[in-house]
Amino acid sequence: MASGSSDDWRSPTDDEWDALEELGDEGTWEMAGTEVRLSSLDKELLPAIDERPEVTKGDLVRHVAGFAPQFEHYLADRAVNLLRVPDGLDGDSFWQQAVPQGAPEWVRRWQDPEATGRQAHDRVVVDGTASLVWLAQMAAVELHPWTSSVTSPDVADYALVDIDPGEDTTWEDSLTLARLFRTALAELDLVGCPKVTGKRGLQIWVPAGGDAGFDDTSRFVEQLSRHVGGIVPELVSWRWRTDERQGKARLDYTQNARHKTLVAPWSVRAAPGGPVSVPIGWDELDDEDLRPDRWCVADVAARFESAGDPFAALVGVTQELPDL
Amino acid sequence: MSVGTVRYMARPSWSGSISFGMVSLPVAIVPAVRRQTVSFNQLDSESMSRIRYRKVADATGEEVPTEQIVRAADVGGGNYVVVDDDELDALTPERSDELAIEAFVPADDIDPLAYDTSYYVVPDGAVKPYALLTRALAGTGRVGLGSFVMRRREHLAVVRSDGERLLLSTIAWPDEVVPPADLDGFDAVADADLTEKELDMAENLVEAMSEDFDPEAFTDEYRTAVEELIDAKAEGQVPVAETASERSATVVDLTEALEASLADARKKKGSRQKTTG
Numbered sequence: 307m308a309s310g311s312s313d314d315w316r317s318p319t320d321d322e323w324d325a326l327e328e329l330g331d332e333g334t335w336e337m338a339g340t341e342v343r344l345s346s347l348d349k350e351l352l353p354a355i356d357e358r359p360e361v362t363k364g365d366l367v368r369h370v371a372g373f374a375p376q377f378e379h380y381l382a383d384r385a386v387n388l389l390r391v392p393d394g395l396d397g398d399s400f401w402q403q404a405v406p407q408g409a410p411e412w413v414r415r416w417q418d419p420e421a422t423g424r425q426a427h428d429r430v431v432v433d434g435t436a437s438l439v440w441l442a443q444m445a446a447v448e449l450h451p452w453t454s455s456v457t458s459p460d461v462a463d464y465a466l467v468d469i470d471p472g473e474d475t476t477w478e479d480s481l482t483l484a485r486l487f488r489t490a491l492a493e494l495d496l497v498g499c500p501k502v503t504g505k506r507g508l509q510i511w512v513p514a515g516g517d518a519g520f521d522d523t524s525r526f527v528e529q530l531s532r533h534v535g536g537i538v539p540e541l542v543s544w545r546w547r548t549d550e551r552q553g554k555a556r557l558d559y560t561q562n563a564r565h566k567t568l569v570a571p572w573s574v575r576a577a578p579g580g581p582v583s584v585p586i587g588w589d590e591l592d593d594e595d596l597r598p599d600r601w602c603v604a605d606v607a608a609r610f611e612s613a614g615d616p617f618a619a620l621v622g623v624t625q626e627l628p629d630l
Numbered sequence: 631m632s633v634g635t636v637r638y639m640a641r642p643s644w645s646g647s648i649s650f651g652m653v654s655l656p657v658a659i660v661p662a663v664r665r666q667t668v669s670f671n672q673l674d675s676e677s678m679s680r681i682r683y684r685k686v687a688d689a690t691g692e693e694v695p696t697e698q699i700v701r702a703a704d705v706g707g708g709n710y711v712v713v714d715d716d717e718l719d720a721l722t723p724e725r726s727d728e729l730a731i732e733a734f735v736p737a738d739d740i741d742p743l744a745y746d747t748s749y750y751v752v753p754d755g756a757v758k759p760y761a762l763l764t765r766a767l768a769g770t771g772r773v774g775l776g777s778f779v780m781r782r783r784e785h786l787a788v789v790r791s792d793g794e795r796l797l798l799s800t801i802a803w804p805d806e807v808v809p810p811a812d813l814d815g816f817d818a819v820a821d822a823d824l825t826e827k828e829l830d831m832a833e834n835l836v837e838a839m840s841e842d843f844d845p846e847a848f849t850d851e852y853r854t855a856v857e858e859l860i861d862a863k864a865e866g867q868v869p870v871a872e873t874a875s876e877r878s879a880t881v882v883d884l885t886e887a888l889e890a891s892l893a894d895a896r897k898k899k900g901s902r903q904k905t906t907g
Contacts, residue, residue, distance in 0.1 A: 482895060489891035493884050532838075533881075537888045544837045630881055 314338060314434030315378035318371050326367070337371065340412060340436035344443050351394055351445055351580075352603075358579030361603050363445060366574060369582075369603050370438040373572045373610070377438060379621045380570045383455040385416055385429040387567050388441065389448035391576050399576060405430050406444055413437055416456045420564070431456055447576045450567035453523075459564065464620070465523040465627055466561050466568050467498075467510040467531065472543065474553030477598070479541050481591055483555060484508045486534045488588050496625055499617050500591065502598045504575035504583040509568055511617065515624035524562035526627035531557035533630060571617050572610075574603055582606045585617035644780040645754055646727035648763075648789060648796075654728075655763060656755030659798050662748040668856045718782055729778035729787060729798075737773045740788060744801040751789065751796035760796065767791035 318326065318337060326335055332345040347364035354360040370377065388406075391399040405415050405428045414431040421427045432438060432449070441449070453462050469483050484500055487510050491498045498512035514523050535542035535557055543554035561568055575581045580603035590596055601609050642658035649655070672681035684693050702710035753760040767774065767790065774789040785800040810816055 482892075485895060486888055486891060489887050490884060493887040494880070533884055533888060537885075537892055544834065628880060630884065 314436070315374050315382070316435060317374050318435070326364075326371075335439070337436050337439055338434065340434075342410075342436055342439045342443065344439075349394075351391055351447060352574075352576065353395060353578045355578035358602050359604055361574070361580035363442065365580070365603055366442040366445075366447065367439055369574060369580075369606070370442045371435055372607060374435040374438055376572050376610075376615050376618075377432070377449070377570065379615075379618065380572075381432045381438075381449065381451050383433075383457060384431065384451040385418065385456060386432055386452070386570075387450040388430070388444070388446035389450070389576055390444060390446045392445040395576065395578065402446070404428055410440065413440065418459070420459070447574050447580075449570045449573045451570050452564075452567055453520075453562070454564065460519055461515065462518050462520045462523040462562060463513065463515050465512040465514045465518075465527050467512065467527055468558040468561050468568060469508045469510075470556045470558050471506045472548070472551045472553045472555050475541065475555040479555060480506075480508055480598070481596075482538065483534060483541060483557070484510065484591050486537060487530070488591065490530055490534060494628060496627070497620060497623055499585055499620055500588065501571055501583055501585040501617065502596070502600060503569060504573075504581035504599050504601075505577065506598050508598065509583075511620060512627070513620045513623035513625055514627055516626070518627065520563050522627060524559055526630070527559035527562050529630035531559050571615070572606070575599075580604070584609060585615055587613070587616045642752070642754075643749060644778070646729065646778070648729045648731065648751065648774075648776075650731040650763065650774060653759045653762065655753070655759045657751050657760065657796075658754045659749035659751050662750045662797065666850065666853060668853060668860070729776050729789075731774035731776045731789065733775050734767070734770070734772040735775050735788075737771055737788075737790065740773070740801060741807075744804075744807055746800040746802055748797060748799045751798050763789075764791045764794065764796055767796075768793040 316338060322335075322337055329335060329344060329347065331348045334341050334343050336342075344363075344367065347362065347367065349363050350360045351363055351366060352361040385403075388402045389399060390402055391397065405413065409415075409430070414433040414437070416429050416431045417427055418429055430437075430441075432441065432451075452459070453464050453466065454460060455463065467487055469480055469487075471480050487498075488500075491510075491512065496512055498510050500508055500510045503509055512526075514526075535544070541555055543551040543556055545551045545556070560566065569575065569583045571583060571585045573583050575583060577599070581599035582601050582603060584601045584606060586596070642660055645656075645658040647654045647656050673679060674681060685696075685699065686692060687694050700712050700714065702712045705711050751760075763774075775786075776789070777784055777786050779785070786803055787798050787800050789796055789798050791797075
């Protein structure tokens, strides 16, 4: 890692967990040597649904602190886009790219030298557990990191496949598409891993890295998606506009661009019950109980305990993406 | 072709200055496109001698020396009006070495069919005003519009910036563009009956075939073939036509793997439905 020690990304010690509980609704929490000012921890950010309890700001803080070692893989040294819901799902939620006003001095910032027009110039770079906790305090529920690091912003570390279901796309259809990508990657001898988005879709991350640029990753994902889509044309539309897609799924390769982002593995989604985007093993595509929003804030820790992080196998892998 | 140590600097087609407001840029313009057609000579097939043209007077059949040839416009009825060079020069005296930009207009307002010849605008003296216009114009989506006189003709021209240099294109005068109404056949297009489905299919096809323009992917295949034919003949060989390249093995394998995988999944699903149903 380019900055900070790996200690910065550790999860809280037992003493630190206890200190957080003792704060109650607000106070200053010392986490890994950094003091983070927390308030309204009992406030509901995401409402309950069915059997899933509501998610308070305190729940979000505990989630990001607990998953900090996993977040390190996907967030360290990267600019991050934030979806904030300061007044819950009924209030105004908004996307934020720039460093929020009043951000503590210790929050790492990065100036995007190529920002133009309405793009943010000063961006937040999460550099440890304290930063994650502070973002939770800002009610930044969703974390969408860049695909490139701030040290080499034009090198795409992953080629991203986004299976974006349409109105008429069944879960079984999404799985069919994901399985075709599994077959294609195996045929091409490439490593990649799926994750459920926590909303309706599935994504597949394929490590690129080395000297791959966004031209390479978008070209590869477009070619791969067209091969897959060509096999099941009845399931896929290439239209950009949702209302012109005739309810079909879209294989969105356009996210492979410098400023475009997908939700981070283990990030909470801004939806009732706090569903989480969870990496899965390829064999889980054949699990009849799999759903895109199968796990939520309340039970994702148990899932991690039993299944670990299948995405960890992708970290640091570089592979050449062939021309198809 | 001059590459390597010799920088390409063709004879300028025009030199003078481009002005906008109070700023004036001394420049030369050089053709930006070099036509690469193979040129042939004409020979007498018996003597294999080059064919030459002579300028002869219709009435006498005698060859006329260049200095004795004058310009004349046909005014009908077998009558001509002779116009000499001085008279032409007098029509455009002070403007012959200046292109004054009259306005910066949106580039999109100019129909591509009006574009004629493109030139690089090369600084020919002070560089600063050149750099100034290049930077100021870049990314505005606008082009400078003006007219100038080159080779005894007034040309309408646009000056644009690619961020590093200026480019000039002559464009057709508006009254030179043929109005589509002059041509038969377009009226029926507007009245054609199209169903939603047909339109949808065609639009899908356009989307499926959409890609970025890669200039390197295109070569003049006819010219290349002609050059190869000439080279081969010069060496006394009979040229052989090339066969088309095939789809790569990777792509064929990938498609087969995907089809097999889908067939397999459908079979499994079918048997599961049977057992549950």
